[in-house]
Amino acid sequence: MSAAVLTVKGLGKSFGGVKAVDGIDFDLRAGELLALIGPNGAGKSTTFNMVNGQLRANAGSIRLNGVELIGKPPREIWRLGVGRTFQIAETFASLTVVENVQMALLSHDKHMFSTWRRAADHRLGYALDLLDQVGMRAQADRPCSELAYGDVKRVELAIAMANDPKLLLMDEPTAGMAPKERNALMALTKQLVVERDMAVLFTEHSMDVVFAYADRMIVLARGRLIAQGKPLEIRDHPKVQEVYFGTGKTFEKADAVGVPA
Ligand SMILES: Nc1ncnc2c1ncn2[C@@H]1O[C@H](COP(=O)(O)OP(=O)(O)OP(=O)(O)O)[C@@H](O)[C@H]1O
Numbered sequence: 001m002s003a004a005v006l007t008v009k010g011l012g013k014s015f016g017g018v019k020a021v022d023g024i025d026f027d028l029r030a031g032e033l034l035a036l037i038g039p040n041g042a043g044k045s046t047t048f049n050m051v052n053g054q055l056r057a058n059a060g061s062i063r064l065n066g067v068e069l070i071g072k073p074p075r076e077i078w079r080l081g082v083g084r085t086f087q088i089a090e091t092f093a094s095l096t097v098v099e100n101v102q103m104a105l106l107s108h109d110k111h112m113f114s115t116w117r118r119a120a121d122h123r124l125g126y127a128l129d130l131l132d133q134v135g136m137r138a139q140a141d142r143p144c145s146e147l148a149y150g151d152v153k154r155v156e157l158a159i160a161m162a163n164d165p166k167l168l169l170m171d172e173p174t175a176g177m178a179p180k181e182r183n184a185l186m187a188l189t190k191q192l193v194v195e196r197d198m199a200v201l202f203t204e205h206s207m208d209v210v211f212a213y214a215d216r217m218i219v220l221a222r223g224r225l226i227a228q229g230k231p232l233e234i235r236d237h238p239k240v241q242e243v244y245f246g247t248g249k250t251f252e253k254a255d256a257v258g259v260p261a
Pocket of ligand 1: 042044047
């Protein structure tokens with residue numbers, strides 16, 4: 001088995017008296033899709049934002065391939081290989097699909113202040129290759145504003161790939177999508193994880209997505225990590241059942257939506 005890309009130990013963050021994240025440990029390997037789940041207020045966003053450097057942890061350690069991330073600014077963490085998916089900004093929606101990927105490549109290559117003329121020429125071949133990897137090459141010259149929602153999500157993935165992330169963070173990647181689109185996006189994500197030997201940490205409220213696509217899951221409740229393991233182990237875990245009862249969510253539903261064995 002490959003070494004851990006991300007190693008989190010004793011990670012904690014308090015806001016005033018609230019322990020949003022309370023000493024959690026987990027790791028993540030190359031080629032692995034790890035879901036971070038938990039009820040509202042469990043500490044998922046806080047954990048995410050500590051990994052990408054937007055929030056500074058009060059305690060513990062976050063190592064990317066052995067390098068400590070706590071204390072580093074978000075931009076440096078991004079340069080070290082922690083990517084995240086962003087929604088295509090409205091200002092970029094009028095650009096074509098390939099131009100959006102080229103802008104991301106420019107940013108990665110530190111030419112952010114070059115003229116647009118240069119951006120249009122910038123690594124066109126590689127931008128098209130990235131679009132190929134997400135199945136969007138045929139739509140390279142269309143403005144993003146014209147695309148179907150599921151296709152925009154594919155382009156957002158290509159944009160995230162422009163930075164060649166070792167670890168990709170995805171916050172609710174399938175929010176607002178129909179079930180068929182969700183499955184297509186997660187199948188694509190899984191394929192990229194395997195092909196690029198990348199690690200993905202994602203949060204998700206849709207349990208059918210989590211059970212179908214996560215290799216492993218970690219479950220937070222009130223800042224504590226209450227369970228981790230493979231989806232089927234988590235589904236039957238008494239503590240997990242307990243925190244989800246009372247919120248109206250149980251996991252039996254996952255079978256009903258055709259989760260592959
Ligand atoms: N900036 C902040 N200031 C004060 N308290 C905060 C702040 N951010 C988060 N919290 C608190 O920390 C706890 C964890 O919040 P967090 O947003 O990480 O949970 P979450 O699991 O992402 O929830 P959700 O699924 O609702 O987005 C909550 O009690 C929340 O109210």
